[in-house]
Amino acid sequence: MLxxxxxxxxxxxxxxxxxxxxPMAVMIVHGVAGQMFGHEPYVDPIMHFSGGLAAAFFFSRAxxxxxxxxxxxxxLGIDLLVFGLTCAAALFWExxxxxxxxxxxxxxxxxxxxxxxxxxxxxxxGIVFIVAARVGRSSK
Numbered sequence: 224m225l226x227x228x229x230x231x232x233x234x235x236x237x238x239x240x241x242x243x244x245x246p247m248a249v250m251i252v253h254g255v256a257g258q259m260f261g262h263e264p265y266v267d268p269i270m271h272f273s274g275g276l277a278a279a280f281f282f283s284r285a286x287x288x289x290x291x292x293x294x295x296x297x298x299l300g301i302d303l304l305v306f307g308l309t310c311a312a313a314l315f316w317e318x319x320x321x322x323x324x325x326x327x328x329x330x331x332x333x334x335x336x337x338x339x340x341x342x343x344x345x346x347x348x349g350i351v352f353i354v355a356a357r358v359g360r361s362s363k
Contacts, residue, residue: 234289242284245277263333271313271341275348278312279305283356298360302353309352313345 253270260266282305286293296304317338320331332338 237288238285241288242281245280249273249277268340268344271344272348275309275313275345276352278309279349279352282308305353306349309349310346313342317341
């Protein structure tokens with residue numbers, strides 16, 4: 224599947240088919256619900272939390288789908304990797320909002336409090352996913 228340091232086409236298709244749907248669904252719902260109801264005060268916080276859930280799902284499943292890419296870390300290792308990547312995704316999302324505000328004239332970020340809330344909710348969504356996955360595995 225992976226050769227010469229390049230990610231194979233089969234892996235990309237499998238990743239898209241099996242796990243990319245979750246973050247894509249959050250982005251689509253965020254756009255539609257934001258247009259219908261406005262982003263604040265409810266849609267944006269719910270979507271940042273949901274984005275954290277979706278990102279954690281994506282990274283967790285990606286670790287299982289491609290052991291050639293991620294190796295075979297322990298369950299704790301996967302949880303820590305998922306947490307770190309979910310936090311990074313939330314951080315880079317906020318960077319994107321900042322860049323859009325600066326260079327495209329959008330006004331998505333409404334101040335430091337808004338940005339910190341978004342980061343907190345994205346991180347919290349990732350933590351909830353990790354804990355729920357752990358509880359789900361232990362009950363089987």
